[in-house]
Amino acid sequence: xxxxxxxxxxxxxxxxxxxxxxxxxxxxxxxxxxxxxxxxxxxxxxxxxxxxxxxxxxxxxxxxxxxxxxxxxxxxxxxxxxxxxxxxxxxxxxxxxxxxxxxxxxxxxxxxxxxxxxxxxxxxxxxxxxxxxxxxxxxxxxxxxxxxxxxxxxxxxxxxxxxxxxxxxxxxxxxxxxxxxxxxxxxxxxxxxxxxxxxxxxxxxxxxxxxxxxxxxxxxxxxxxxxxxxxxxxxxxxxxxxxxxxxxxxxxxxxxxxxxxxxxxxxxxxxxxxxxxxxxxxxxxxxxxxxxxxxxxxxxxxxxxxxxxxxxxxxxxxxxxxxxxxxxxxxxxxxxxxxxxxxxxxxxxxxxxxxxxxxxxxxxxxxxxxxxxxxxxxxxxxxxxxxxxxxxxxxxxxxxxxxxxxxxxxxxxxxxxxxxxxxxxxxxxxxxxxxxxxxxxxxxxxxxxxxxxxxxxxxxxxxxxxxxxxxxxxxxxxxxxxxxx
Amino acid sequence: xxxxxxxxxxxxxxxxxxxxxxxxxxxxxxxxxxxxxxxxxxxxxxxxxxxxxxxxxxxxxxxxxxxxxxxxxxxxxxxxxxxxxxxxxxxxxxxxxxxxxxxxxxxxxxxxxxxxxxxxxxxxxxxxxxxxxxxxxxxxxxxxxxxxxxxxxxxxxxxxxxxxxxxxxxxxxxxxxxxxxxxxxxxxxxxxxxxxxxxxxxxxxxxxxxxxxxxxxxxxxxxxxxxxxxxxxxxxxxxxxxxxxxxxxxxxxxxxxxxxxxxxxxxxxxxxxxxxxxxxxxxxxxxxxxxxxxxxxxxxxxxxxxxxxxxxxxx
Numbered sequence: 001x002x003x004x005x006x007x008x009x010x011x012x013x014x015x016x017x018x019x020x021x022x023x024x025x026x027x028x029x030x031x032x033x034x035x036x037x038x039x040x041x042x043x044x045x046x047x048x049x050x051x052x053x054x055x056x057x058x059x060x061x062x063x064x065x066x067x068x069x070x071x072x073x074x075x076x077x078x079x080x081x082x083x084x085x086x087x088x089x090x091x092x093x094x095x096x097x098x099x100x101x102x103x104x105x106x107x108x109x110x111x112x113x114x115x116x117x118x119x120x121x122x123x124x125x126x127x128x129x130x131x132x133x134x135x136x137x138x139x140x141x142x143x144x145x146x147x148x149x150x151x152x153x154x155x156x157x158x159x160x161x162x163x164x165x166x167x168x169x170x171x172x173x174x175x176x177x178x179x180x181x182x183x184x185x186x187x188x189x190x191x192x193x194x195x196x197x198x199x200x201x202x203x204x205x206x207x208x209x210x211x212x213x214x215x216x217x218x219x220x221x222x223x224x225x226x227x228x229x230x231x232x233x234x235x236x237x238x239x240x241x242x243x244x245x246x247x248x249x250x251x252x253x254x255x256x257x258x259x260x261x262x263x264x265x266x267x268x269x270x271x272x273x274x275x276x277x278x279x280x281x282x283x284x285x286x287x288x289x290x291x292x293x294x295x296x297x298x299x300x301x302x303x304x305x306x307x308x309x310x311x312x313x314x315x316x317x318x319x320x321x322x323x324x325x326x327x328x329x330x331x332x333x334x335x336x337x338x339x340x341x342x343x344x345x346x347x348x349x350x351x352x353x354x355x356x357x358x359x360x361x362x363x364x365x366x367x368x369x370x371x372x373x374x375x376x377x378x379x380x381x382x383x384x385x386x387x388x389x390x391x392x393x394x395x396x397x398x399x400x401x402x403x404x405x406x407x408x409x410x411x412x413x414x415x416x417x418x419x420x421x422x423x424x425x426x427x428x429x430x431x432x433x434x435x436x437x438x439x440x441x442x443x444x445x446x447x448x449x450x451x452x453x454x455x456x457x458x459x460x461x462x463x464x465x466x467x468x469x470x471x472x473x474x475x476x477x478x479x480x481x482x483x484x485x
Numbered sequence: 486x487x488x489x490x491x492x493x494x495x496x497x498x499x500x501x502x503x504x505x506x507x508x509x510x511x512x513x514x515x516x517x518x519x520x521x522x523x524x525x526x527x528x529x530x531x532x533x534x535x536x537x538x539x540x541x542x543x544x545x546x547x548x549x550x551x552x553x554x555x556x557x558x559x560x561x562x563x564x565x566x567x568x569x570x571x572x573x574x575x576x577x578x579x580x581x582x583x584x585x586x587x588x589x590x591x592x593x594x595x596x597x598x599x600x601x602x603x604x605x606x607x608x609x610x611x612x613x614x615x616x617x618x619x620x621x622x623x624x625x626x627x628x629x630x631x632x633x634x635x636x637x638x639x640x641x642x643x644x645x646x647x648x649x650x651x652x653x654x655x656x657x658x659x660x661x662x663x664x665x666x667x668x669x670x671x672x673x674x675x676x677x678x679x680x681x682x683x684x685x686x687x688x689x690x691x692x693x694x695x696x697x698x699x700x701x702x703x704x705x706x707x708x709x710x711x712x713x714x715x716x717x718x719x720x721x722x723x724x725x726x727x728x729x730x731x732x733x734x735x736x737x738x739x740x741x742x743x744x745x746x747x748x749x750x751x752x753x754x755x756x757x758x759x760x761x762x763x764x765x766x767x768x769x770x771x772x773x774x775x776x777x778x779x780x781x782x783x784x785x786x787x788x789x790x791x792x793x794x795x796x797x798x799x800x
Contacts (some may be wrong), residue, residue, distance in 0.1 A: 048601070049597065235585040235586050236585075244487055244490075245584075250487050261487065261488045262486055262487055263487070263490070264746070265746075
């Protein structure tokens with residue numbers, strides 16, 4: 001098992017400390033390691049007291065488990081962020097045009113830029129959405145785009161999470177905890193704030209209310225309930241935005257309008273930030289066994305009397321098979337070269353891709369097209385011969401269900417573990433908001449693979465989180481402005 | 486606010502208040518059990534705690550013994566007993582968790598850390614810590630929660646549902662404590678009006694934090710009728726029935742004004758309140774205290790279900 005030579009975000013692989021990390025390095029030199037250990041324990045206590053927990057599917061007993069938090073921040077320079085945010089906004093803009101097109105005129109399919117069957121037979125395609133138009137053409141009101149870094153100027157989009165991306169509460173709480181633990185670090189850095197994210201989110205949601213809603217639209221957050229793995233986040237966001245956190249049982253549809261049951265009687269609902277999947281929103285149209293949604297919701301949506309965020313059917317653009325075409329999608333709609341690269345991807349539905357992948361399984365990462373959360377993937381260089389053979393059999397039974405990518409050397413950041421500071425692999429999930437305009441709060445969720453050498457950052461598989469600092473440079477005003485489209 | 490939220494907030498407060506009252510009941514039983522007395526009297530103290538909690542059938546079915554270890558284990562720690570302190574603290578925390586967006590962080594943190602600590606207390610931990618210390622801790626956590634609620638929560642409708650739950654639970658507990666203890670003490674043949682009797686009535690007063698108030702108000706020996714008066718008709722005693730029902734009436738009147746609707750619960754609370762406000766001890770004893778309190782307990786239950794109908798299950 002070879003160690004992959006990864007880009008070290010602090011030390012740039014022996015070329016000295018990189019500029020964004022200089023302040024942190026100086027501070028570390030002055031700080032007693034025992035004091036760091038003390039801070040780590042304080043962080044644990046803070047998180048537990050705040051009740052920040054993350055239920056993991058399949059774990060019995062106590063469903064509330066603490067998601068590990070690393071006290072070393074990940075630092076991104078103003079210039080790097082400007083680049084990233086321009087790329088993110090470009091990508092999300094193109095993806096929204098793509099989704100609107102797919103459920104509308106289908107120009108991109110007719111132009112042959114994306115294979116029609118890939119879209120039309122996709123399990124994420126919702127024929128119910130054909131011909132439906134949405135306020136501002138916004139489908140992916142909240143996108144959590146996963147980015148990995150492999151070099152000084154090399155960033156790749158790993159996946160576009162366009163359905164119900166989670167994790168933003170960790171971005172906010174990590175910052176909150178860091179500011180309590182290390183006020184002196186913030187005093188000597190100019191870290192762009194992230195605390196206004198809920199405000200931006202509410203502004204975005206209000207901007208996509210149906211025209212009939214008037215000046216003060218009622219926005220609610222629809223959660224599957226307390227046993228959902230991201231429930232804490234639903235509570236947190238509803239609280240931060242000051243909106244009602246509703247479950248399906250709280251909603252009622254009458255004459256194609258949505259109402260919620262309140263202590264004072266029924267109240268009209270205009271925008272639903274839903275954190276349940278398409279399949280569960282309305283048992284009359286989708287999964288008939290769903291107890292999470294509300295009968296009649298889709299009819300009200302189609303009639304334009306309520307807005308759902310994200311839109312039904314947005315998943316067609318974050319499918320791993322469609323992912324490979326995103327650079328073409330950007331070119332087709334915007335006439336621009338994509339700013340952010342994809343990871344090179346072989347589609348195993350193509351005979352060439354399949355042949356290549358089967359011949360190189362031990363060096364590739366193979367993923368299920370519809371998988372998520374890091375489940376059901378093969379990391380060739382980390383797998384045993386037996387695991388590879390088992391996976392090969394799975395691929396052969398239905399190759400169209402898989403894509404393959406080179407094993408990327410995810411960049412590393414110093415991480416504080418049992419044996420002190422050590423580099424660990426990280427990724428980044430910034431949150432892009434899309435309503436009347438497209439915005440990105442400077443920062444995101446940095447996930448870190450806590451085990452030495454591990455490349456899996458998912459919290460469901462033992463990953464942790466770090467606070468993500470975007471530094472404000474001398475050109476701080478530009479950096480803030482870059483978030484606006 | 487959502488109907489479901491009203492329901493959660495109301496129960497959150499009821500459970501927290503229930504935990505406190507259970508601690509008070511156990512504390513009084515514990516104090517009394519330390520007084521000299523024969524085995525039968527000892528047993529009576531612990532039995533009465535079980536009866537106040539309304540658990541006599543379940544406890545006997547579970548084969549529980551009427552001694553300190555058995556009763557404290559069941560009423561304080563048993564997760565299988567839905568009215569135990571442990572279950573109540575869990576219930577308060579679960580209801581809060583279901584409605585975190587409706588309460589302040591301080592309220593959540595208070596309930597959550599209470600539950601985290603209570604979760605780790607088993608019978609060994611209780612013994613080494615001391616039962617009385619544990620009961621005091623539960624009371625303190627309840628005081629803290631009430632204080633945090635008063636000090637941080639916006640005075641809008643959610644606040645009123647929290648208060649409603651607390652007062653309704655407290656009215657219920659006061660009525661039950663008085664009913665059962667009165668029965669136990671007057672049925673006890675030994676030493677009526679004597680030293681032990683004094684300590685027992687004093688213990689009841691202490692259980693509702695009313696010992697000093699009694700002294701101040703009556704400046705005289707403790708008599709059963711005055712104890713009853715203090716806990717039923719005194720408007721200035723924070724745990725008396727009148728004080729609780731007065732608060733409930735006020736809260737329901739606020740909600741009526743806030744929502745601009747007419748509710749059955751408001752009317753029922755008003756009639757319960759005027760009955761207490763103009764009540765006389767002589768008349769209550771003429772009717773029979775036990776009969777009077779049984780009626781009161783039934784009224785409290787009825788008020789609870791009318792509140793649920795009015796606010797928590799709209800069409």
